[in-house]
Amino acid sequence: MTTFLKALARSVAAAALLVSAAHADEPVKGGTLITTLPQTPRHLNPAVQSGIVTGAPGAQLFAAPLRYDEDWTPQPYLAESWAWSDDGLSMTLNLVQDARFHDGEPITSEDVAFSVETIKANHPFKTMFGVVETVETPDEHTAVLKLSQPHPALLLAMSSQLMPIIPKHIYGDGQDPKSHPRNGQDVVGSGPFKFVEFTPDQQVILERNDDFFIEGRPYLDRIVYRIIKDAAARSIGMENGELHMTTFENTVRNIKRMSENDSLNVTDEGYAAIGPINWLAFNTGQDGPLADKRVRQAIAYALDKDFILNAIMLGLSQEAKTGIHPGSPLYFPDVNGYDLDLDKANALLDEAGYPKDANGIRFALTIDHGNPTTKPQAEFTKASLAKIGIDVSVNSFVDFPTWANKISNHDFDMTWDTVFNWGDPVIGVHRTYDSQNIKEGVIWSNTQQYANPKIDELMNAAGQEIDPAKRAELYREFQEILAEDLPVYWTNTLPYHTIYSKKVGNPPLGIWASSSPYDLVYLKDE
Amino acid sequence: MSDQTQIKARSPFAEAFEMFRRNHAAVAGLVVLLLIVAVAILGPFLYPGNPFDMVWAPFTPPGQEGYLLGTDYLGRDILSLLIHGAKVSLTVGLAAAFVTVTIGITVGALAGFYRGLIEEALMRFTEFFQVLPTLLFSMVIVALFGASLTMITIAIGLVSWPAVARITRAEFLRIRELEYVTAARAGGVRNGGLIFKVILPNALPPIIVQAALMVGSAILFEAGLSFLGLTDPNVASWGQIIGSNREYILDASYTVTVPGVAIFVTVLAISLVGDGLNDALNPKLRQR
Numbered sequence: 149m150t151t152f153l154k155a156l157a158r159s160v161a162a163a164a165l166l167v168s169a170a171h172a173d174e175p176v177k178g179g180t181l182i183t184t185l186p187q188t189p190r191h192l193n194p195a196v197q198s199g200i201v202t203g204a205p206g207a208q209l210f211a212a213p214l215r216y217d218e219d220w221t222p223q224p225y226l227a228e229s230w231a232w233s234d235d236g237l238s239m240t241l242n243l244v245q246d247a248r249f250h251d252g253e254p255i256t257s258e259d260v261a262f263s264v265e266t267i268k269a270n271h272p273f274k275t276m277f278g279v280v281e282t283v284e285t286p287d288e289h290t291a292v293l294k295l296s297q298p299h300p301a302l303l304l305a306m307s308s309q310l311m312p313i314i315p316k317h318i319y320g321d322g323q324d325p326k327s328h329p330r331n332g333q334d335v336v337g338s339g340p341f342k343f344v345e346f347t348p349d350q351q352v353i354l355e356r357n358d359d360f361f362i363e364g365r366p367y368l369d370r371i372v373y374r375i376i377k378d379a380a381a382r383s384i385g386m387e388n389g390e391l392h393m394t395t396f397e398n399t400v401r402n403i404k405r406m407s408e409n410d411s412l413n414v415t416d417e418g419y420a421a422i423g424p425i426n427w428l429a430f431n432t433g434q435d436g437p438l439a440d441k442r443v444r445q446a447i448a449y450a451l452d453k454d455f456i457l458n459a460i461m462l463g464l465s466q467e468a469k470t471g472i473h474p475g476s477p478l479y480f481p482d483v484n485g486y487d488l489d490l491d492k493a494n495a496l497l498d499e500a501g502y503p504k505d506a507n508g509i510r511f512a513l514t515i516d517h518g519n520p521t522t523k524p525q526a527e528f529t530k531a532s533l534a535k536i537g538i539d540v541s542v543n544s545f546v547d548f549p550t551w552a553n554k555i556s557n558h559d560f561d562m563t564w565d566t567v568f569n570w571g572d573p574v575i576g577v578h579r580t581y582d583s584q585n586i587k588e589g590v591i592w593s594n595t596q597q598y599a600n601p602k603i604d605e606l607m608n609a610a611g612q613e614i615d616p617a618k619r620a621e622l623y624r625e626f627q628e629i630l631a632e633d634l635p636v637y638w639t640n641t642l643p644y645h646t647i648y649s650k651k652v653g654n655p656p657l658g659i660w661a662s663s664s665p666y667d668l669v670y671l672k673d674e
Numbered sequence: 675m676s677d678q679t680q681i682k683a684r685s686p687f688a689e690a691f692e693m694f695r696r697n698h699a700a701v702a703g704l705v706v707l708l709l710i711v712a713v714a715i716l717g718p719f720l721y722p723g724n725p726f727d728m729v730w731a732p733f734t735p736p737g738q739e740g741y742l743l744g745t746d747y748l749g750r751d752i753l754s755l756l757i758h759g760a761k762v763s764l765t766v767g768l769a770a771a772f773v774t775v776t777i778g779i780t781v782g783a784l785a786g787f788y789r790g791l792i793e794e795a796l797m798r799f800t801e802f803f804q805v806l807p808t809l810l811f812s813m814v815i816v817a818l819f820g821a822s823l824t825m826i827t828i829a830i831g832l833v834s835w836p837a838v839a840r841i842t843r844a845e846f847l848r849i850r851e852l853e854y855v856t857a858a859r860a861g862g863v864r865n866g867g868l869i870f871k872v873i874l875p876n877a878l879p880p881i882i883v884q885a886a887l888m889v890g891s892a893i894l895f896e897a898g899l900s901f902l903g904l905t906d907p908n909v910a911s912w913g914q915i916i917g918s919n920r921e922y923i924l925d926a927s928y929t930v931t932v933p934g935v936a937i938f939v940t941v942l943a944i945s946l947v948g949d950g951l952n953d954a955l956n957p958k959l960r961q962r
Contacts (some may be wrong), residue, residue, distance in 0.1 A: 399921075401921060401922065401924070401925060405924075453868065459731075459732045459748070459749070460747075460748075461745075520903065523907070524747060524748060526907070527726070527748055527918070528728075530726060530908070531726050531727060531748065531750070532728075534724065534726070534727070541908045542907040542908055543907075544820075544821040544903070544904070544905065544906065545903065546817050546821075547707065547817070549738050549887055574676045
């Protein structure tokens with residue numbers, strides 16, 4: 149079913165781009181797209197705030213140098229063209245000539261330089277622009293990013309989610325960009341849609357930027373993001389036609405039900421760059437059984453991944469064998485997937501020196517889960533590990549800050565977690581395994597306290613390798629070693645789905661999902 | 675009237691039992707309750723095994739593959755969870771009622787006996803707890819101190835005692851003015867003796883009724899907290915079964931219905947017994 153829908157969605161998108169396509173598939177101007185946000189964004193400026201709820205409206209308000217298609221190929225956007233220098237130490241961007249901010253001011257290379265500096269200083273993802281030393285502006289439409297070392301991750305970082313071009317004449321007034329009053333109100337952007345209204349807990353309204361630098365776009369008159377926290381309420385909204393589209397849906401029962409509804413399209417395409425992966429993390433840094441990789445491997449062998457994929461995820465998520473999302477070109481699937489094997493698990497635990505006692509128990513562990521939706525996995529782990537003599541007790545989930553505080557201070561044995569790749573591995577993958585990134589109090593740092601000099605070396609090399617083939621080779625070895633060391637046991641991608649009504653043309657199915665510009669999205673006449 | 679002489683000749687317990695026996699609903703409730711208690715005590719021996727074991731495919735409907743009540747979202751046997759959960763739910767109910775009664779009687783007795791400033795202070799204190807929204811307050815306690823069964827029991831007790839305190843105080847206020855109390859005081863009985871030996875035994879009947887009803891409402895309370903996810907995930911209780919299965923209510927309603935019915939029947943039985951006790955211990959109804 150999903151495959152069919154994918155094919156259908158692809159053909160719709162392809163057809164829409166053909167000039168000679170039938171009338172029904174030609175983009176139509178006008179209309180208001182009603183879509184959703186699952187939480188209230190802190191504000192709407194992705195330059196200083198990570199996360200998908202800021203990224204979705206942010207990608208409409210602000211244009212970025214590049215945009216991506218569904219094959220990870222960069223496309224010109226605010227930059228007409230771009231080029232690496234031969235030594236990989238500088239990136240030259242040629243901006244489109246007549247681009248203007250929503251207040252009519254021209255978008256210049258000064259703004260690009262200002263944006264990069266602001267992001268570098270304020271965005272939580274320090275590895276994105278950490279190696280950018282200066283941004284030179286030889287003329288109004290040329291910006292040159294000078295790097296201290298080659299940094300191929302820069303290409304993916306130049307997307308709307310991560311590198312919005314913000315106006316220097318607004319945000320460069322000396323106020324702290326993180327708490328700038330124009331982040332959430334009277335936002336002046338560079339993207340296809342202009343700010344109309346942001347009412348926390350209710351809605352974000354954007355309208356067409358008639359002066360957008362791509363002629364004839366966007367197609368939509370307005371986008372209304374309704375902020376609906378409850379997944380069931382969003383699915384009801386889709387089913388009764390109040391909503392045109394909802395993104396980042398991950399409640400499998402709701403997705404399953406909607407996929408049986410003939411008036412809706414349901415697809416998991418579009419989340420490869422965001423790259424959400426579920427895994428079981430082990431605290432490898434504390435004294436005890438989990439410091440031994442044989443114990444971690446035994447635990448992986450005792451967990452039936454098929455059960456997680458089919459019974460808990462209802463077949464709606466993909467298997468993830470490594471820390472790189474299966475949708476990424478750098479994903480290397482030929483590693484040990486730890487298929488269910490209780491004999492092997494028992495043998496490994498015996499070998500590691502943890503025999504069963506008179507009650508059949510080897511040792512006890514606790515398990516946490518960072519999200520109420522991973523509770524079934526935690527309970528499943530308890531039941532599964534009982535079979536190999538590990539007595540697991542499940543800690544109940546109180547709230548996210550309590551969990552994050554506990555995990556980031558390394559006060560745990562095992563936890564289920566969901567972590568995002570955020571495009572290039574340098575941005576979202578390295579942080580989990582980098583021995584320099586064991587930081588107390590920082591969630592989604594290397595909370596496993598995993599340290600392997602070889603892995604550090606590989607990440608360092610891959611982060612600077614410009615040749616894509618050589619880079620893929622480095623990441624292959626990286627994934628192989630990690631699959632052997634198993635600081636975390638990856639099981640599946642988060643079942644993120646985009647659900648849209650048949651009326652929606654060109655839904656955002658590229659690698660950045662709803663964090664990509666909606667200038668091509670349109671509503672079909674019926 | 676020969677009837678009356680006959681009644682007088684009986685002990686108070688026999689008399690109360692006779693009153694209880696005449697309330698057929700209460701007797702039925704008692705029978706059901708005893709059955710549930712028997713299941714809670716004997717069940718784990720008759721139906722052994724770890725209730726958290728995944729035994730079969732998830733969402734096996736009741737009656738299939740030999741699983742009388744079906745399996746839940748992880749393929750765990752609901753019958754096994756239900757049987758093991760009975761003990762936990764009843765224990766929480768009883769323990770919470772005990773906490774409630776202990777706090778309630780202490781506060782109510784002191785307030786009712788000493789009057790004056792002590793009464794003022796204690797009753798304002800009681801009112802403070804009475805006006806707190808009970809479910810929210812207990813959620814806060816459990817969220818702050820961790821969702822262990824002990825903490826849940828204490829939380830339920832902490833939010834439920836004001837009713838008992840008020841009843842106890844009312845009884846004490848009434849009884850302390852009666853002649854036999856004055857007589858006992860004149861006879862040299864100290865305050866402690868007056869409270870515990872003279873007044874309290876006579877104040878007990880309405881408190882016992884209240885305590886019995888408390889057991890039922892504590893079970894409901896525990897289920898409510900579990901439904902909201904505030905529960906010890908390592909212990910099977912009826913509320914925990916409902917709470918963890920509620921997401922699947924549209925796909926497999928029996929996973930929620932079965933423990934729900936168990937709670938309903940148990941609380942109903944306890945209420946009927948409480949009602950019967952009320953009849954039995956209320957002297958005004960004896961000549962009915």
